[in-house]
Amino acid sequence: MLDPKAIRSQFPLLLREISGEPIVYLDSAATSQKPDAVLEAMMNVYRTSNANAHRGMHPLAEEATQQYEKARATVQKFLNAKYAEEIVFTKSCTEAINLVAHTVSQQDHIVLSLLEHHSNIIPWMQRDAHIHWTNLSDLEEILRTHTISLVAITGQSNVLGIRPPIEEIIQLSHAAGAKVLVDAAQLVAHHPIHVQKLDCDFLTFSSHKLYGPTGIGVLYAKRECLEEMSPMLGGGGMVYSIAEQSFTPLGIPEKFEAGTPPVADAIGLATAIDWLAHYDWKDIEEYEQHLLRHAEEVLTTIPGLTILNLQPHSAKAPRGDLQPQSGCISFTLAAVHPHDLTEILGRQGICLRAGHHCAQPIHKHLGIAASTRLSVGIYNTIEEINLLPSAIEHAQHVLATT
Amino acid sequence: MDIYAENILDHYRNPRNRSPLSPQERIGKDRPEDHQFMQYTENNPACGDEITVGLDIQNTHVCTISWDGTGCAISQAAMSMLSEQFTGKSVEDIENFSTEDMLALLGVNLGPRRLKCALLGLDALKKAMKSHGAADED
Known part of the structure; x- marks a missing residue:
C-alpha cells in the first residue's frame, strides 16, 4: 500500500498555502508537481x-x-x-x-x-x-x-x-x-x-x-x-x-x-x-483508482453535477469495453460555468482545470463547450477529495441565479 | 476588488436588456425610416461563451440594445452592464470605449485569463457597430 503522507512530504510545493488554506492540487493531468529528488x-x-x-x-x-x-x-x-x-x-x-x-x-x-x-x-x-x-x-x-x-x-x-x-x-x-x-x-x-x-x-x-x-x-x-x-x-x-x-x-x-x-x-x-520506481505500479494504480472512485462517489451526490463519459454504444472498443477512468474525471455543473467554478474553488486553494482541456472534438461530441477536470497524482489524499462537495456547493450558492 | 462582487453577481443573476428577441424582432417591420438595426454574434471557442447583441440606432443615437448569450458570470455581467451603459448614448461612445473603460465599469482588475471573458460583449458591440452607416437593405 502507498503511504500518501510519506509521498506528500517529498513535494515541497504541496506545503504551500493559498489565502491561508493548504493547497489541494488536483490538476496533475495538466502538470504534476516535482519531488525533492528531481x-x-x-x-x-x-x-x-x-x-x-x-x-x-x-x-x-x-x-x-x-x-x-x-x-x-x-x-x-x-x-x-x-x-x-x-x-x-x-x-x-x-x-x-x-x-x-x-x-x-x-x-x-x-x-x-x-x-x-x-x-x-x-x-x-x-x-x-x-x-x-x-x-x-x-x-x-x-x-x-x-x-x-x-x-x-x-x-x-x-x-x-x-x-x-x-x-x-x-x-x-x-x-x-x-x-x-x-x-x-x-x-x-x-x-x-x-x-x-x-x-x-x-x-x-x-x-x-x-x-x-x-x-x-x-x-x-x-x-x-x-x-x-x-x-x-x-x-x-x-x-x-x-x-x-x-x-x-x-x-x-x-x-x-x-x-x-x-x-x-x-x-x-x-x-x-x-x-x-520506488513504488510498485500495482500499488500506484490501486491507490489512484481508490481516489477517483471515491471522487466519483462524492461528486455524484452534488445536485446538477454530471460526470462525463461516452455512451455505452460508442464506448464499444473494436472488441471489448473501455477500461475504468484513470488519472482524471471531468464533469459539468448545471448553471455554473467551469471558469467560475474553478476560480471560486481556486480561492480556497483547490486547483482544478476548466475549459476544453485542448480537446475540442470530444467536447463537441458530448455537446458541451467546456468542463471541469479533477486529476490525481500519487500525492493526493482522500481528505483532499472530501473537501470538494462543500466547496462546489459553496460555488453553486455564490452563483445561484434563482 | 472581488470579481464575484455583489454588483457583478447582481447583473449575472438579473441580466438587464437580455432577451431572445433582437430589437428588430421586437419592433417589427413598422420601424421609422431613420432607424437602423444591427446584430452580431461573438463567441469564444476556448470556453464556449457566446453573446448575440442587437442594436436599434436612430441616426447616431442608440435607442435600444438587447442581447442574449451563455457563458461565465463575468462575460454575462459585463454585457448586461454595457447594455445599460450605452442605451441612450451615441455610437461614438461605443466606438471609443476601451478595455480600461470596461474594467472600470466592472470595478475589478482582471488577469489575462479572465480579460477575454470581460471583453466578449464589448467586442460583439463594436463588431455590430461596424455595419453602422452602411446601406440598410430591407
Whole structure:
C-alpha cells in the first residue's frame, strides 16, 4: 500500500498555502508537481557538473554527455524499448508528435480518435494529411475501406480518463498495414508501458506529467521507423558532414536532436523515473483508482453535477469495453460555468482545470463547450477529495441565479 | 476588488436588456425610416461563451440594445452592464470605449485569463457597430 503522507512530504510545493488554506492540487493531468529528488538532481547539475553534452573533450563535457546518455538508457528501460537509440529527446510530447507528423504528406491517410488532444490533431492537419475520425467502434471499418498510413491514438484520454484498448488497436492497424503512434502523455504516470509487448511504432510522452521537469519530452520509435525519418530541426549536434550545397546527418537518435540538448532536464526526467520506481505500479494504480472512485462517489451526490463519459454504444472498443477512468474525471455543473467554478474553488486553494482541456472534438461530441477536470497524482489524499462537495456547493450558492 | 462582487453577481443573476428577441424582432417591420438595426454574434471557442447583441440606432443615437448569450458570470455581467451603459448614448461612445473603460465599469482588475471573458460583449458591440452607416437593405 502507498503511504500518501510519506509521498506528500517529498513535494515541497504541496506545503504551500493559498489565502491561508493548504493547497489541494488536483490538476496533475495538466502538470504534476516535482519531488525533492528531481529538484535536487537538477540543481546539482547546474551547481557541480554543468556543461554541454556531445561537445568538447574536457571532463565536464564528458560527464554531461555520460549523464545525458544515461538518462536515455533510463527512459529506454522505463519503456522497455529494445535499443537506447530508439529514444529521442524532444522539448515536449507535442514536439515528439510533430517530429513524426513532419514525415507525412497530403497523400497520407491518418486515423485519429475523438479523444485526441489538440497536440495529436493539429500536427497532422498542418501536413494536409487526410484525417479519418474514429469513435473506436468504427476503426475496423475505416481500416478496411481506406489505405491508412498511421493510426494516432491516445493511451488515456485527458478529459474522460478512459483508456482505448491500444494493444488491440495496434494489432488491427498492423494487420491493415498501418503504423500506430500512441500519445502516452496522460498514460505514462498511471500505467506501466512496455513498447515491445505493445508493438507500437511510435510512442510519445512528456516528462512534466511524470513528476519530472518541463521542457523535455520523449519520442520512442522503432529503430527502422526512425532510420527512415528525416530530421525536423537542423543545427548543431545532428550533422555528420557538410558539403558545399548539402549535408549528411548523423545516425539516430542524434539526427533528431539539433541544438544544445536539455541535459539538466534529461537528468531530471531520469531522476523522476528512478524516484517513481520506488513504488510498485500495482500499488500506484490501486491507490489512484481508490481516489477517483471515491471522487466519483462524492461528486455524484452534488445536485446538477454530471460526470462525463461516452455512451455505452460508442464506448464499444473494436472488441471489448473501455477500461475504468484513470488519472482524471471531468464533469459539468448545471448553471455554473467551469471558469467560475474553478476560480471560486481556486480561492480556497483547490486547483482544478476548466475549459476544453485542448480537446475540442470530444467536447463537441458530448455537446458541451467546456468542463471541469479533477486529476490525481500519487500525492493526493482522500481528505483532499472530501473537501470538494462543500466547496462546489459553496460555488453553486455564490452563483445561484434563482 | 472581488470579481464575484455583489454588483457583478447582481447583473449575472438579473441580466438587464437580455432577451431572445433582437430589437428588430421586437419592433417589427413598422420601424421609422431613420432607424437602423444591427446584430452580431461573438463567441469564444476556448470556453464556449457566446453573446448575440442587437442594436436599434436612430441616426447616431442608440435607442435600444438587447442581447442574449451563455457563458461565465463575468462575460454575462459585463454585457448586461454595457447594455445599460450605452442605451441612450451615441455610437461614438461605443466606438471609443476601451478595455480600461470596461474594467472600470466592472470595478475589478482582471488577469489575462479572465480579460477575454470581460471583453466578449464589448467586442460583439463594436463588431455590430461596424455595419453602422452602411446601406440598410430591407
